Amino acid sequence: MFDAAIIGTGPAGLSAAINLKMRGKEVIWFGSGDFSGKVEKSEKIGNYPGLGLVSGRELNEKFRAHAAQMGLEITDRIVTNISRLKDRYMLLANNEMYEARALLLATGVVPGRGFDGEKELVGMGVSYCATCDGMFYRGKTIAVFCGAKRYEPEVTYLAEMAAKVYLYAGYPGCEVEAPNVEQLKSPIRQVQGGMRLTGITLANGTEVPVDGLFCLRSAIAPTTLLPGLTLEGPHIVVDRHMATNLPGCFAAGDCTGAPYQIAKAVGEGNIAAHSILDYLAEQGREA
Amino acid sequence: MFDAAIIGTGPAGLSAAINLKMRGKEVIWFGSGDFSGKVEKSEKIGNYPGLGLVSGRELNEKFRAHAAQMGLEITDRIVTNISRLKDRYMLLANNEMYEARALLLATGVVPGRGFDGEKELVGMGVSYCATCDGMFYRGKTIAVFCGAKRYEPEVTYLAEMAAKVYLYAGYPGCEVEAPNVEQLKSPIRQVQGGMRLTGITLANGTEVPVDGLFCLRSAIAPTTLLPGLTLEGPHIVVDRHMATNLPGCFAAGDCTGAPYQIAKAVGEGNIAAHSILDYLAEQGREA
Incomplete structure (x- = not known):
């Protein structure tokens, strides 16, 4: 039996894995050996303190190097189900x-x-995070898919940055209003571009040239993975110690909610690791 | 009026300053231009994701370089008092x-x-700022607690004003030399006085009558700085958005509690910056 299982090789998982390893815990770490695709595809990251302005690819390379230096091993398998027993978690992977x-x-x-062609252009004009990438589209023309009402503040933020916003809302009653926002009458169907996004095509065949596309969508519910987990919208509810409602189960990073930021994720991963150390020590005393 | 004031140039303050600057906010940032003394003095740091194993000095240098790259300016003044008005905070520094x-x-x-009895005598013999209050002790006898090497010029300044200075340095190798400066062999334990400070008591029980006590520290107890703040022990109580009990006042880093970790601090600074952005946007709508 492992002391801890970590699911996810993004910045939060890495931060936790480093700390647990340093403290001599036996950890199994599930996720992609490529680490975070979201980090990898970020064009520019300027707000990870200590690194100045770096590309997502550079930062991800530094993350991989750090993990290698620590001798951390990744189990590149997909966890599809988790069940909780009295004093442990059972994880099913492949x-x-x-x-x-x-x-x-x-x-x-x-x-x-996603939309047709979207996946191929992530980081090359397609973004999932307004607060992460919005600033790179100052004065430009962008399209936004707003998948839920809770993303409307992000659309408003993007409208403050961009010169022009073509908006399609995936729900009725979208209330974003700004002089430079034009609501599309037809859904986005396809993303155009070769090396970089050049425009979108709507379901009615209209082609709209844009510099970027923001896809603001909800997440797959983590309760699919672990029934009984308390969520708030798509996010796992945690306290200041990153504890969920289930004993011994912690969460960190984007899955706990906005801001979707690398610095926040490494901070939460660090806190979660320390909470896990406390939890294991307490379990040890009770046993 | 500034959009935001940040007190502290450690990892949390830096993380927040970077994010607010990137979002075009007018920020005044108080603290030491040397950044965190605690980081600087760490021998080895292995759990700041992306940097592998670094010395505290190296990491602090990277932090300083990042701030310089972003064009962030530091106001190297010591905030000694903050008051809250309806829609703003007033900060007194030097x-x-x-x-x-x-x-x-x-x-x-x-x-x-702080020392026993210190809080009760702030402004009645206890001071945190040599350049602010030194002139009131011309020709008098004072005690000085010097918490870090960077305050030594202030001690020298005080020695030029006062007739006699009893100095206790909270670090090895204090190099203040003046004929009227006597280094105490035992730490300061207690502050004496009723309506006004009358003397100090050392850990070894010695009583030293003085007219004033200067506490030169990088951190002032939060409630001394800003009355009304809710604490839990020595820590500022915050929610998941890093909001304190006072509207528009946020906290991040070690002052919010353990784990005392750089990754946690940058994460919290990032979250706090985003909460400040939300707060400013809301204030703008209400105005």
Whole structure:
């Protein structure tokens, strides 16, 4: 049995894995060996303190190097189900069972079904995070898919940055109003571009040239993974110690809510690791 | 009036300053231009994701370089008092007043709550600022607690004013030399006085009558700085958005509690900056 299982190799998972390893814990760490695709595809990151202005690719490379330096190993398998027993969690990944005393969910916020051509242009004009990338579109023309009412403040923020916003809301009664926002009458169907996004095509065949596309969508519910987890919208509810409602289960990073930021994720991963250390120590005393 | 005032140039303050600057806010940032002394003195840091194993000095240098790259300016003055008006905070630093709509406390953790009896005599013999109050002790006898090497010029200044200075340095290798400066062999334990300070008591029980006590520390106890703030022990109580109990006042880093970690501090500084952006936007709508 492992001391802890970490799901997710983004900044939150990495931060937790480093700290647990340094403290001599036996950890199994599930996720992509490429680390965070969201980090990798970020054009520019300027707000991770200590690194100045870096590309997402550079930062992800530094993350991978740090993990390698620490001797951290990644189990590149997809956890599809978790069940909680009295004193442990059972994780099912690629038809194998793993046991761990404590669990950290650092699963990120996963965009749902995408538009045709969207996936290919992530980081090259397609973004999932207004507060992360909005500033790079100052004075430009962008399209925004707003998947839920809770993203309307992000649309307003983008409208403050961009010269022109073509907005399609995936729900009725969208209330974003700004002189430079034009609501599209037809849904976005396809994303155009080669090396970089050049425009979008609507369901009615209209082509709209834009410099960027923001897809603001909800996440896949983590309760699919672990029934019984308390959510608020798409996010896992945690306290200041990153504890969820389930004993021994912690969460960190984008899956706990906005701001979707690398610095926030590493901070939460660090806190979660320390909470797991406390939890394991307490379990040890009770046993 | 500034959009925000940040107190503290450690990792939390830096993280917040970067984000607010990127979003075009007018920020005044108080603290030491040397950044965090605590980071600087760390021998090795292995759990700041992306940097591998670095010395505290190296990491602090990276922090300074990042701030310089962003064009962030530091106001190297010591904030000694803050008052809250309806829609703003008034900060007193080196006898000058500054106004800001929002406030971030990133002041680090104060070891204990100062000396016994210190808080009760602030402004009645206890001072935190040599250049502010030194002139009132011309020809008098004072005690000085010097918490860090960077305050030594202030001690020298006080020695030029006062007839006699009893000095206790909270670090090895204090190099203040003046004929009227006597280094105490035992730490200061207690502050004596009723309506006004009359003397200090050392840990070894010695009583030293003085007219004033200067406490030169990088961190001032939060409630001394800003009355009305809710604390839990020595820590400022915050919610998941880093909001304190006072509207428009946020806190981040070690001052909000353990774990005392750089990654946690940058994460909280990031969250606080985003909360300040939300707060300013809301204030703008109400105005």
